[in-house]
Amino acid sequence: MNSPLNAEQLVQAQLDAYNAQDLDAFCGCFSDEVFVTSYLGEAICSGIGAFRERHVGIFGDFPKNRAKLMSRMVLGNTVIDHELVDRGNGDPDFQVGCIYTINNARISRIEYVKAG
Numbered sequence: 001m002n003s004p005l006n007a008e009q010l011v012q013a014q015l016d017a018y019n020a021q022d023l024d025a026f027c028g029c030f031s032d033e034v035f036v037t038s039y040l041g042e043a044i045c046s047g048i049g050a051f052r053e054r055h056v057g058i059f060g061d062f063p064k065n066r067a068k069l070m071s072r073m074v075l076g077n078t079v080i081d082h083e084l085v086d087r088g089n090g091d092p093d094f095q096v097g098c099i100y101t102i103n104n105a106r107i108s109r110i111e112y113v114k115a116g
Contacts, residue, residue, distance in 0.1 A: 004105035008072070011079040011100050014107060019066050021059045027052050031106040039099070039113040064088020067096070077102040 005013060014029035027048060034051050036044040045054050058065065070082040079100045086093045097113035 007077050007079050007100075007102045008074045010102055010105070010107060011072070011081065014100075015067060015069060015081070015083075021063065021065070023052065023055060023059060026055065029107055031103065031108040034106075034108060034110070036110045036112070039097070039111045044112070062087045062089060070095075 010029055014026055017026035017029065030048060030051060032048045033046075034048055035046050036051060036054075038044060045051050065085070065087050067083040067085045070084055072082075073080045079102070081096075081098045081100070083096045083098060084093055085096055095115045097115075099109075099111040099113075100107050101109035
């Protein structure tokens with residue numbers, strides 16, 4: 001990324017890269033210290049190495065995986081997305097609420113709420 005993106009642009013860039021399964025572009029949206037957790041729950045992963053490895057697995061297991069943005073709210077450096085995820089393998093779609101925290105022009109934290 002040449003110039004810093006605003007919070008909404010950064011979250012959209014990572015969603016686009018996720019849907020394209022472009023691991024380098026996707027991980028480039030996140031800080032080296034990214035922390036991922038379920039909402040009010042346990043840690044899922046910490047640090048860009050663990051984050052990258054997690055998504056190598058997801059992209060490998062679900063090559064047709066796509067997330068469709070249903071709605072978005074931007075509150076300063078926090079972006080809240082409601083997404084509908086289709087794994088592309090015939091399993092039922094599920095909904096995810098993603099709370100992204102942006103620091104220093106990168107996503108530093110994600111909290112997920114999954115339903116369905």
